[in-house]
Amino acid sequence: MIEQKTIPLDEYTRSPSYWAIVLRRFSRDKVAMFALAIIILLFLVAVFAPYIAPADPLKGSMLRRLRPIGTPGLPLGADELGRDMLSRLIYGARLSLFMGITPVAIAFVIGSSIGIAAGYLGGLFNSLTMRTNDIFYAFPSVLLAIALSGALGAGVTSGLLSLTIVFIPPTARVAESVTTQVRKLDYVEAAKASGANNFTIIRVHVLGNVLGPIFVYSTSLISVSMILAAGLSFLGLGVKPPEPEWGLMLNTLRNAIYVQPWLAALPGVMIFMTSIAFNLVSDGLRSAMDIKS
Amino acid sequence: MSEDTSTRRTHMADAPLLEVREITKFFPIKSGLFGRATNSVRAVDGISFNVLRRETLGIVGESGCGKSTTARLIVDLISPDKGDILFDARRLGTDLTLNELRRNVQMVFQDSYASLNPRLTIEDTIAFGPIIHGVPREYARRLAWELLSKVGLDPKRFAGRYPHEISGGQRQRVNIARALAVKPQIIILDESVSALDKSVEAQVLNLLLDLKKELDLTYIFISHDLNVVKFMADRVIVMYLGEIVEVGPVESIYAETAHPYSRSLLASMPSMDPDHRSEHVALAGDPPNPINPPSGCRFHPRCPIAIPKCKTEKPLLHIQKTRGHLAACHLTAQQQETF
Numbered sequence: 001m002i003e004q005k006t007i008p009l010d011e012y013t014r015s016p017s018y019w020a021i022v023l024r025r026f027s028r029d030k031v032a033m034f035a036l037a038i039i040i041l042l043f044l045v046a047v048f049a050p051y052i053a054p055a056d057p058l059k060g061s062m063l064r065r066l067r068p069i070g071t072p073g074l075p076l077g078a079d080e081l082g083r084d085m086l087s088r089l090i091y092g093a094r095l096s097l098f099m100g101i102t103p104v105a106i107a108f109v110i111g112s113s114i115g116i117a118a119g120y121l122g123g124l125f126n127s128l129t130m131r132t133n134d135i136f137y138a139f140p141s142v143l144l145a146i147a148l149s150g151a152l153g154a155g156v157t158s159g160l161l162s163l164t165i166v167f168i169p170p171t172a173r174v175a176e177s178v179t180t181q182v183r184k185l186d187y188v189e190a191a192k193a194s195g196a197n198n199f200t201i202i203r204v205h206v207l208g209n210v211l212g213p214i215f216v217y218s219t220s221l222i223s224v225s226m227i228l229a230a231g232l233s234f235l236g237l238g239v240k241p242p243e244p245e246w247g248l249m250l251n252t253l254r255n256a257i258y259v260q261p262w263l264a265a266l267p268g269v270m271i272f273m274t275s276i277a278f279n280l281v282s283d284g285l286r287s288a289m290d291i292k293s
Numbered sequence: 294m295s296e297d298t299s300t301r302r303t304h305m306a307d308a309p310l311l312e313v314r315e316i317t318k319f320f321p322i323k324s325g326l327f328g329r330a331t332n333s334v335r336a337v338d339g340i341s342f343n344v345l346r347r348e349t350l351g352i353v354g355e356s357g358c359g360k361s362t363t364a365r366l367i368v369d370l371i372s373p374d375k376g377d378i379l380f381d382a383r384r385l386g387t388d389l390t391l392n393e394l395r396r397n398v399q400m401v402f403q404d405s406y407a408s409l410n411p412r413l414t415i416e417d418t419i420a421f422g423p424i425i426h427g428v429p430r431e432y433a434r435r436l437a438w439e440l441l442s443k444v445g446l447d448p449k450r451f452a453g454r455y456p457h458e459i460s461g462g463q464r465q466r467v468n469i470a471r472a473l474a475v476k477p478q479i480i481i482l483d484e485s486v487s488a489l490d491k492s493v494e495a496q497v498l499n500l501l502l503d504l505k506k507e508l509d510l511t512y513i514f515i516s517h518d519l520n521v522v523k524f525m526a527d528r529v530i531v532m533y534l535g536e537i538v539e540v541g542p543v544e545s546i547y548a549e550t551a552h553p554y555s556r557s558l559l560a561s562m563p564s565m566d567p568d569h570r571s572e573h574v575a576l577a578g579d580p581p582n583p584i585n586p587p588s589g590c591r592f593h594p595r596c597p598i599a600i601p602k603c604k605t606e607k608p609l610l611h612i613q614k615t616r617g618h619l620a621a622c623h624l625t626a627q628q629q630e631t632f
Contacts, residue, residue: 012450
């Protein structure tokens with residue numbers, strides 16, 4: 001026992017941590033890695049839009065309205081006001097990704113906090129919080145988003161706010177159910193029995209075991225958020241024209257669907273691709289985290 | 294003068310380290326829209342016992358008799374409805390804080406996997422207790438290493454590993470090390486070896502005996518395995534439906550069994566000797582519903598020797614032949630009177 005003290009503590013085998021294993025498993029998932037590459041590419045495009053875009057996305061010309069894909073100088077054609085489609089799609093990635101990720105990220109923080117607290121504390125606090133939460137389930141999420149941003153008025157901020165409110169209840173629900181399972185496990189009891197306070201137990205023993213599943217759920221919400229945001233813009237409630245945003249572009253081009261169907265479909269293709277990519281990453285993450293000992 | 298101090302010392306040694314007084318826990322059964330309690334499960338119904346310094350107190354009984362609830366009540370993982378816990382003659386809630394009690398009374402659970410956080414390395418799990426009690430991180434790590442070698446695991450090999458990488462027996466050793474980390478005086482072993490296979494179980498039991506000797510520990514050993522309890526315990530408590538039916542030194546419990554329930558429990562004990570196999574079923578049926586326990590003696594519907602009095606009058610714990618041996622049975626009490 002005494003000679004143990006002389007052993008230098010760094011001379012020992014350390015197993016890879018759970019997250020290191022998850023990362024390794026995820027990196028072997030070809031489909032998920034491909035989807036992640038698409039997302040990273042979209043991010044780069046969004047960030048460097050001014051350098052990539054061939055033209056000003058807001059500058060139109062009545063002379064080149066609804067030019068088809070492949071017109072010289074307009075690789076993806078021009079929209080109903082003669083604006084360069086490629087540039088508009090590139091700039092549109094900025095707002096669309098922002099509207100897809102931000103509400104989910106905010107809802108992840110708020111929803112997890114509510115859910116973890118309710119799940120850990122249980123009892124009356126849980127009942128009150130989760131029943132209040134359930135009230136939001138009375139409305140379909142699309143209707144709730146429309147109603148909220150309708151009440152708040154059009155604009156990016158109100159769209160963001162209403163989507164965040166829409167995503168808090170489901171996130172809190174998932175957080176609550178995972179935490180309720182973890183709370184009953186013996187290692188939480190053992191931590192209580194060693195005299196730790198609730199805050200320490202949540203930080204050391206609960207968070208590490210619940211954040212993973214909540215995070216996976218939230219990533220699957222990103223595609224929903226993108227589509228809802230596009231829907232709000234389509235209805236004229238989210239982003240206001242002439243701002244380039246995929247949902248709004250889908251709306252303004254819908255009159256041209258008989259004239260230039262391929263042109264009108266382009267924003268839809270972008271929305272579809274991005275949301276599929278987020279869903280595939282979320283799926284890959286889930287199966288990477290599903291480690292059976 | 295010197296005589297005076299020596300008598301006081303023996304008195305001190307005899308004083309119980311832990312006293313459980315009239316502890317009761319009913320779990321309400323909630324039903325209906327507003328979750329009103331319509332009934333309750335009488336999990337532990339007013340039991341009292343002492344745990345002496347450096348002894349191993351065994352608690353036996355069928356599943357559902359309140360063994361584990363009692364363990365959790367002692368460290369307040371479940372709050373009792375009634376009753377007191379006294380540690381070292383200090384009452385929990387008045388002159389003993391819950392934190393002090395929990396530092397001195399640790400638990401080792403049955404499920405070795407569920408009782409370890411899968412995201413923490415073994416050294417982090419063991420160091421957690423000391424760290425929250427203010428031990429510096431580096432010192433807590435060294436303590437974890439010492440404890441690992443003390444429970445027979447090479448720290449160089451095991452400190453940095455995760456619970457799913459090691460075997461059940463090794464995990465239970467880690468759980469024991471974790472319990473020891475806050476330097477407790479009492480360890481409650483709640484079916485701690487029940488899930489292990491027999492050879493590993495024997496190794497862990499021997500480890501527990503060695504640790505007890507080395508660290509002057511007191512054990513509360515909860516098990517349904519009567520052979521293991523016989524091997525480990527100094528005194529034994531037999532529980533039935535949330536009550537103590539018999540308590541006493543291990544030899545007299547096993548040799549001069551007083552309560553008919555303990556007798557049938559012992560008759561059901563598997564014998565190592567095939568010539569002494571019991572042929573008949575010792576105790577038929579399941580224990581009665583603890584929501585509505587039988588009147589009088591709770592064992593009377595299943596008791597082979599019940600008399601009418603058993604149905605109406607609740608037997609109290611009576612002194613038996615051997616000192617410290619008590620049983621709650623009208624019949625053994627009558628026999629006593631005829632002696």
